Amino acid sequence: MLRRLASLPVVLLCVVTITFFLLRLSPGGPFDSERKLPAAIEKQLLAKYKLDGPILTQYTGYLNDLIHGDLRLSTKYRNRSVNEILAQTLPVTLTLGLTSLILAITAGVWLGAFAAARPGTIAEGVALAITLLAISLPSFVLGPLFILIFSIKLSWLPVGGWGTPAQLLLPAVTLAIPYAAVIARLLHDSLRETLSEDFVRTARAKGLPERSVVYRHALRVAILPVVSYLGPLAANLLTGSIVVETIFHIPGAGGFFVNSILNRDGFLLGGVVIVYCVLLMIFNLLVDLSYRLLDRRIQQ
Amino acid sequence: MNTGILSPSGRVAAIVLSAMGLLVLAGPLFFPASYHLPSPLTYAPPSLAHPCGTDLNGRDLLLRILEGGRISLLVGICGAAISLFIGTAYGLIAGSSGRGTDNAMMRAVDILYSVPRLIFILIFINAFNERLQLAANSQGWDWLVGSSRLVILILSLGVIEWLTMARIVRGQTLTLRERSYVSAARVLGEGYWTILAKHILPNLAGIILVYLTLAIPSVIIDEAFLSFLGLGVQAPQSSWGSLLSEGAASINPLRSAWWMLLFPALALLTTLLALYTLGDSMRRKIGAKGH
Numbered sequence: 001m002l003r004r005l006a007s008l009p010v011v012l013l014c015v016v017t018i019t020f021f022l023l024r025l026s027p028g029g030p031f032d033s034e035r036k037l038p039a040a041i042e043k044q045l046l047a048k049y050k051l052d053g054p055i056l057t058q059y060t061g062y063l064n065d066l067i068h069g070d071l072r073l074s075t076k077y078r079n080r081s082v083n084e085i086l087a088q089t090l091p092v093t094l095t096l097g098l099t100s101l102i103l104a105i106t107a108g109v110w111l112g113a114f115a116a117a118r119p120g121t122i123a124e125g126v127a128l129a130i131t132l133l134a135i136s137l138p139s140f141v142l143g144p145l146f147i148l149i150f151s152i153k154l155s156w157l158p159v160g161g162w163g164t165p166a167q168l169l170l171p172a173v174t175l176a177i178p179y180a181a182v183i184a185r186l187l188h189d190s191l192r193e194t195l196s197e198d199f200v201r202t203a204r205a206k207g208l209p210e211r212s213v214v215y216r217h218a219l220r221v222a223i224l225p226v227v228s229y230l231g232p233l234a235a236n237l238l239t240g241s242i243v244v245e246t247i248f249h250i251p252g253a254g255g256f257f258v259n260s261i262l263n264r265d266g267f268l269l270g271g272v273v274i275v276y277c278v279l280l281m282i283f284n285l286l287v288d289l290s291y292r293l294l295d296r297r298i299q300q
Numbered sequence: 301m302n303t304g305i306l307s308p309s310g311r312v313a314a315i316v317l318s319a320m321g322l323l324v325l326a327g328p329l330f331f332p333a334s335y336h337l338p339s340p341l342t343y344a345p346p347s348l349a350h351p352c353g354t355d356l357n358g359r360d361l362l363l364r365i366l367e368g369g370r371i372s373l374l375v376g377i378c379g380a381a382i383s384l385f386i387g388t389a390y391g392l393i394a395g396s397s398g399r400g401t402d403n404a405m406m407r408a409v410d411i412l413y414s415v416p417r418l419i420f421i422l423i424f425i426n427a428f429n430e431r432l433q434l435a436a437n438s439q440g441w442d443w444l445v446g447s448s449r450l451v452i453l454i455l456s457l458g459v460i461e462w463l464t465m466a467r468i469v470r471g472q473t474l475t476l477r478e479r480s481y482v483s484a485a486r487v488l489g490e491g492y493w494t495i496l497a498k499h500i501l502p503n504l505a506g507i508i509l510v511y512l513t514l515a516i517p518s519v520i521i522d523e524a525f526l527s528f529l530g531l532g533v534q535a536p537q538s539s540w541g542s543l544l545s546e547g548a549a550s551i552n553p554l555r556s557a558w559w560m561l562l563f564p565a566l567a568l569l570t571t572l573l574a575l576y577t578l579g580d581s582m583r584r585k586i587g588a589k590g591h
Contacts, residue, residue: 011411022423132580136572138521140528140541141565144548152556159553231414239416243528247548257419258529261426269423276416284414 008281015277020059023266071271076263082271092162093252096171097237103176108183116191117214134181139240143174143247160249171248175240179233183226191222227291231284238276310581313574320571324369335360343557353559365567371539372520375454379519382458384512387465392496395473409463417460418522422531425456449534457519465511472507476500506586513579517572540568
């Protein structure tokens with residue numbers, strides 16, 4: 001565990017370094033436009049945004065600023081710092097992401113357990129077919145279809161925007177559905193395997209009702225693969241939220257991310273990537289901890 | 301491959317996929333030349349002349365879907381092939397080297413799993429496309445100028461989708477190398493690489509094929525994701541992802557050209573569903589044989 005903790009700064013340094021050099025070594029600067037700026041003004045701009053001097057000095061300067069918690073200025077949204085932009089947009093993205101995370105886990109675990117408890121029945125077949133269909137419906141297919149059906153044809157829910165629970169519902173469901181299906185399949189397979197193990201047979205032999213065998217005894221063990229999938233899941237949800245925010249016009253960090261690529265807004269782009277990675281690392285650490293708590297056998 | 305080993309659903313999926321491949325490859329050849337060009341018929345709903353309707357520029361949507369399918373499938377297959385190559389090599393080396401190397405290599409895979417890889421690839425593609433284009437222009441590689449973005453897209457997607465393959469191959473290698481015929485080869489003095497190539501790799505073929513089937517849809521989804529955001533395939537080329545983003549843009553409360561969204565979505569859904577079904581059915585067969 002301690003070793004994992006120690007590897008975090010190393011991974012983070014790699015992330016920062018890769019991001020920085022990807023951005024700075026690409027041709028074209030943030031101030032290139034149709035009209036060439038006078039040399040003096042360009043020089044002044046570069047100095048203001050700390051984009052002058054040799055690349056290595058720029059790199060160490062950036063690292064130094066990052067350590068002090070300064071993500072620097074956006075070159076597109078003049079006079080706004082990246083910290084400021086993220087402070088406004090990140091809560092939106094996190095609300096969306098966490099809601100989807102909870103939805104995906106709840107729906108996935110329920111459907112997976114439902115299917116696994118009914119081996120060989122039509123219900124299991126239907127449940128598995130649903131998961132296969134859901135995996136094949138990525139959010140950029142589902143989102144616009146949901147808008148077409150629920151917002152435009154039926155007028156039940158708002159087309160987009162942010163602020164009310166009704167505006168959260170469609171995007172969160174859109175983002176969650178494919179991953180709920182992945183969780184359901186994972187849990188189904190692992191639960192089927194667990195249900196054939198000795199301790200489950202013992203529990204059944206003791207005369208416990210099937211419900212209790214599946215949901216109280218076997219599920220506790222079978223949930224482990226799902227727990228270790230939470231890390232990748234969080235990464236996928238953050239990535240996926242970029243497209244969902246675009247579809248539903250949600251003012252989150254994802255939209256700024258896409259624009260910052262198009263605008264060559266390097267520090268904003270770097271800021272989003274770095275903050276995402278830090279969040280994911282913390283999340284992974286928590287997942288790891290809970291995995292160990294759940295599975296005491298690992299410690300023995 | 302012998303279809304006899306597939307379940308009925310797997311067989312249906314294989315037929316659907318072959319049909320889709322044939323349609324996408326040969327279909328566009330049967331359209332009249334005028335269908336390739338813009339026309340004044342903008343946003344015409346589906347009719348006999350245009351079964352899937354027309355787009356903003358009056359082009360036939362069915363033709364665009366078939367042509368987009370070429371790009372989507374090409375990216376999917378080539379990207380998956382690259383990921384297969386990297387993943388197999390990585391997994392083989394991790395599984396057959398000592399414990400220390402194995403641990404370090406698999407730890408790296410764990411870390412990569414929980415990093416938003418697609419985001420890095422996004423930055424990479426957009427940073428290096430111009431560079432590649434400059435290089436292609438100065439070297440006179442005409443074939444690369446028009447499709448540099450596609451090439452870079454295929455390469456980068458191949459580079460991020462190999463993790464699952466590496467895990468599976470490594471796990472199989474770990475069990476295979478304990479088999480007695482591998483020990484026998486070792487005792488007979490065969491070298492490390494010979495054993496890998498002659499005794500371990502051939503036994504991995506089945507499982508590699510299964511995960512290739514599952515890697516193709518992942519790459520197709522990634523490509524569509526990037527193109528949907530306008531950061532993948534660029535006009536005049538289009539893929540299912542960019543068609544979907546046009547579709548999403550053409551529905552609004554005032555006038556919704558639903559066909560622009562529905563038909564590309566159906567094409568993508570059918571292909572993904574068939575690929576997942578096929579992969580699933582193959583995996584179950586191989587899993588059942590292994591036990």
